[in-house]
Amino acid sequence: MILTVTPNPSLDRTYEVQALKRGEVIRAETERMDPGGKGVNVSRAVAAAGRRTVAVLPLGGAPGALVAELLHAQGIEVAPVPVVGDTRSNIALAEADGVLTKINAPGPELSGSEQELLLDTVRSQSRDADWIACCGSLPRGLAPSWYADVVTRAHAGGARIALDTSGRALLEALRARPDVVKPNAEELAQAVGRPLTTVGDALKAAEEVRSMGARVVLASLGADGQLLVSDTGAWFGSARVSAVRSNVGAGDASLAGFLIAGGTGPDALASAVAHGAAAVQLPGSVMPTPADLDPAAVTVTTDVPVDRELREPAS
Structure with a gap:
């Protein structure tokens, strides 16, 4: 079982439009409503693969009730933490050329008692978990060290933990030595305090993040592929993609694929790349x-293309 923890979930509305033009009325071609948040997306990908998953998340108001309903409909077990504030609603505008514009609401502020209940729920639900995936931003009320506390408690209970967050929350958690961290290029650059312009730059940054405490780094480099860096070596994975329709949740799908395949080594990286x-x-x-997966389109190699320039340099 893969347990996911999403401290700041959302109700996501995605509209596909031909082009985004400021100040004009834009008619959407399609509309979708999905439960959102990085950990929620990991649970959705795990469930889509036919595996058991439990999603721990604070839920409040009508949006929170709808998030729980949508998750149940996808076969996901929900361990809700009731909160007074309404679960946030986010909007994504996907243009025909693949450009995505997102508007993310801040979400509710958790009280002291709600924070304790969230931690207690993670503890009670983690007994049967093969992996705990803690993902996304922290809501108002939670200290930047909150993820570090979760990592420490998870390890004390014998669980493995994967972390996908950024900024100070990531830096604080690294001290607790999470088993896996999954930054993207921007988050890697932010963690090491310098820009990344090549795959080699990303590799050095991933190695530095390992020296800061991460046992394994799974780095998403967007269209350039993914890096896996551990104490046994480094691998680079990429895949042929015919057309990009939406990159919402692609990194979360990658993390799910990685954990589904065991969370270690090149085979897990290949699964991550295929899912992304x-x-x-x-x-x-x-x-x-x-x-939907096309394993034949995936390439994984120890020959990391260190001189390749990133199509989207990170600053």
Whole structure:
């Protein structure tokens, strides 16, 4: 079982439009409504693969009730933490050329008692978990050290933990030595305090993040591929993609694919790349099923192309 923790979930509305023009009335071609948040997306991808997952998340108001309903409909067990504030609603505008514009609401502020209940729920639900995936931003009320506390408690209980967050929350958590961290290029650059312009730059940054405490780094480099860096070596994975439809949740699908395949080594990286590549070819934040995957399109190698310039340099 893969347990996911999403401290700041959302109700996501995605609209596909031909082009985004400021100040004009834009008519959407399609509309989707999905439960959102990085950990929620990991659970959705795990469930789509036919595996058991439990999603721990604070939920409040009508948006929170709808998030729980949508998750149940996808076969996901929900361990809700009731909160007074309403769960946030986010909007994504996906243009025909693949450009995505997102508007993310701040979300509710958790009280002291709600924070304790969230930690207690993670503890009670983690007994049967093979992996705990803690993902996303922290809501108002939670200290930057909150993820570090979760990592420490998870390890004390014998669980493995994967972390996908950024900024100070990531830096604080690294001291607790999470088993896996999954930054993107921007988050890597932020963690090491310098820009990344090549795959080699990203590799050095990933190695530095390992020296800061991460046992394994799974780095998403967007269209350039993914890096896996551990104490046994470094691998680079990429995949052929025919057309990008939406990259919402693609990194979360990658993390799910990595954990589903065991969370270690090149085979897990290949699974991560396959899941991420499939996700970007689906609408909105739809998570790929096994039928959507194309393992033959994936390449994993120890020959990391260190001189390759990133198509989207990170600053």
